[in-house]
Amino acid sequence: MESFISPGLQYGLEHSTLTCWIICGILALFSVTSWAVILSKHFLLSRVHKANLSFLREYRESNHALELYQQREPHEFSSFYHIYHAACREMSWYLLGEDEPGTTFAARLQGAGRITPSQMSAVQVAMERSVAEAALRLEARMGWVATTLSSAPFLGLLGTVWGILDTFSTLTSAGSTATLATLAPGITTALVTTVLGLLVAIPSMVCYNALVNRIRGMVVRLDNFASELNAGFDRTFVDHRFSNEALPSMSALGSPSMPAFAGTSSSPLPSPKHAVHARA
Template sequence: MNALFFLSSGLVFSFEKATLATKLILFFLLGVSSISWTVLLIKLKQIQSAKKQSRKFLRKLKASTKWLALFLSREAFPGSPHHAVYVTGCKELMNIYPGTKPIAEGYPEKALLKIKISEKSLKLIQSAIEREIGNQILLLEDQMILLATAASGAPFIGLLGTVWGVMDAFGDLALSGKATLATMAPGVSGSLLSTVMGLIVAIPALFGYNFIVATLKELTIDLENFGTEVLSEIEKRFVMAESD
C-alpha cells in the first residue's frame, strides 16, 4: 500500500513538473494507448468468435452424411472463415455448372449428385477458394497496423518528450544561473515520465500484436488446409474424367 502511494505520488509530482510540450506528448500517448487497447480487445474477441464458429461449423460438417447439406440448409455461422470458404466453393460449383438454376432457388440433393464438371472448371473453383481464403485473412488482419504502430512508435514518441523536456530543463537551468540538483531534478523527472508512458503504451501493444500474429498464422495454415479439403471433396464427388 505504501509502495503504491509513493509510486502514485511520484507520478503526480513528475507530471506537475513536466513542461507543456511533454504534457502534450503524454496526452497524445494516452490517446494512442486507448486506441491500441480498443483494437487489441476487438481483435481478440473477433478471433475468438471466428474460432468458436469454425469449430461449430466443422463439427456439423463432419457429422453430416451429405457434404452439401450445410450449404443447402443455408445455416449461418457468422464470423467463421472456414464456413465462408466452404460456401464459396459450393457457390462456384453451382455457378459453373451449365443449366443450373440460381442458387437462391435451391437444389435437390439428388440433382446435385448428378453434377459433373471438367477439370478445367475445377481450376475456377480453386481460384475462387484461394481468393476467399485471402479475403478472410485480410479481414482478420484488419487494423493490426495500429497495434504494430503503437508497439514500435510509442517508445520513440516518449523519448521525444524526454529529450524535449531535458532540453527545456537545461535551458531553464542556464537562465536561473544556479546549477544545483534541486533546480534541475524536477524538470528532468517530468521529462522521464514521457519515456515511462511510451513504454507503458508499447509493451502491451507489442505482446498483444505478437500473440495475435501467432494465432493468425496458425489459423491461416488451418484455413489453407481446409480449402484444400474442400477442393478435394469437390474433385472426388463432381469432377468427371477428361477424355483424351
Template sequence: MSYWSLITSAGLLVQFVMLTLVLASVFSWYFIFERVQFLSRAKKSNENFEERFWSGMDLTQLFRQVNASPDPDSGSEAIFRAGFKEFTRARQQAEMDPEATMTAIQRAMRVVTNKEEDKLDNHLSFLATVGSISPYIGLFGTVWGIMNSFIGLGNTAGQATLATVAPGIAEALIATAMGLFAAIPAVVAYNRFSHRAETLVGSYETFSEEFTSILHRQIHALSRKSTVSAAPSRPRTETGNSRPVGDSGLA
C-alpha cells in the same frame, strides 16, 4: 512532487507528447480486447463448422443450412459456401469442363480465404505501429523536456542544486515511461495475435485443400457419368450372325 504536478508543470510540447501517448495506449487496449474476443469467436466457430462438415452430413444439406444462417466468424464456412456455390453453378450446366470448373472453384475459395485473412489481421498494423514508435515519441518528449530544463538552469543565477534539477528531469522522464507503457502491451498483443491469426489461416488453407479434393472427385465422377449417358448406344452383333444380340431369331 506528484506525478500529476509533474505532468501539469511540463511544457506544452511535452504535454502534447504525453496526450498522444495516452490516446495511443487507450486505442491499443481497445483493439486488444476487441481482437481477443474476435479471435476466440473465430476459432470456436471454425471448430464447430469443421465438426459438422466431417460428421458425414450430406454436403447439399449442409450448404442449405449454412446458406440460410451464415456464421460471419467462421472462415471455413465462408470458404465452403463459396466453393460449393461454384460447384452447384457448374453442375447445372449442360456441358461441364472439369478443369475449368476446378479453376473457378479454387479461385472463389482463394478470394474468400484472402478476405478472411484480412479480417484476422484487422487492427494488427495499428498495434505494430504503436509498439514500434511509442518509445521514440516518449524519448522525444524526454529529450525536449531535459533540454528546456538545462536551458532554464543556465539562465538562473546562483548555483544549481539537485532540488532545482530534479523536477525538470522527472517531468521529462515521465514521457519515456508513458511511451514504454503504450508500447509494451501493444508489442506483446501483436505477437500473440499474429500467431493466432497464422494458425487460423493455416486451418483455412488446409480445409480449402481438403474440400478441393472432395469436389475434384465429385466433378470428375459427374463428368464421366454425363459422358456415358450422352454416348450413342450401338447394337452389338454376334460373330457370323447378322442379328443383334438379344434377337431370338423367331419369325
C-alpha cells in the same frame, strides 16, 4: 490512501510542462486505441475459432458435400463457412447453371453430371479468393497496434529530449545559483515521457505478437480446410476420364513457315559440310 504511482513518477507529473502533457495525451490516445483493437480482436478470434470448429463438425458429419449449402443456414462468424459457400456457389453454377439453391436443387442435383478439371480450377480459384478475404478480415486494424508499439518509444524520447533542453535553458538562466532543487523538476519531467512511452509500447508489443501468432495459425487452418474441401469436391464432382478425341499428328499440322529476312538472297544456306570446306 497510499498511491500506486511511484514517488518519482508522481513528482514528475506534478511538475510537468505543457509539452509533457501534450505528449502524455498523445500516448494516452495511442494506448486507448491499441487496447480497444487488442480486446476486440481477441474476442473476434475466439468467436471465429469456435464457429469454425462448429461448422467443421457439421461439414464432416454431413451426408453430401452440398448438403449444408442446400440447407442455407449461415454461420456468420465462421471463416470456414464463407470458404465453403464460395466454393459451393461456383460448383453449383457449373453443375446446375444456378448459383443459389432453389426448391428443386436436390432433385436437379441427382441428375447432374460431373464437371471438367478446368471448371474445377475455377472453383479452386473461388476458394483461394475467399481464403485471402478471410485472412484480410482477421488481420484488419492490426496496423493500429503496430503503430502504437513502434511510435510510443519515439514519442517518449521526444519528450525526454525536449525536457532536457528546457533544463539546460533553466541552468543557463540561473547561472552559478543553480542547485539540484532547481534542476530536479525539469529532469524528472523529461524522464516521465520516456517511462510512459515504454509503459504504452511494451504491453502493445506483447499483445501484438500473441495476436499475430494466433492469426497465422488460423490462416494456416483456413488453407488446410480449403485443401480438404478441394479434395472432397474433386473426388465427388470432377470427371478425370480422358477424352476420346485424338490430338492431331505433327504431320497434319504442317511444317512451320519461316519468314524471309529483308536484304537477304533467296538462295538456300550452305550445308554444314560445305561450310567446313569453305573455311578450309
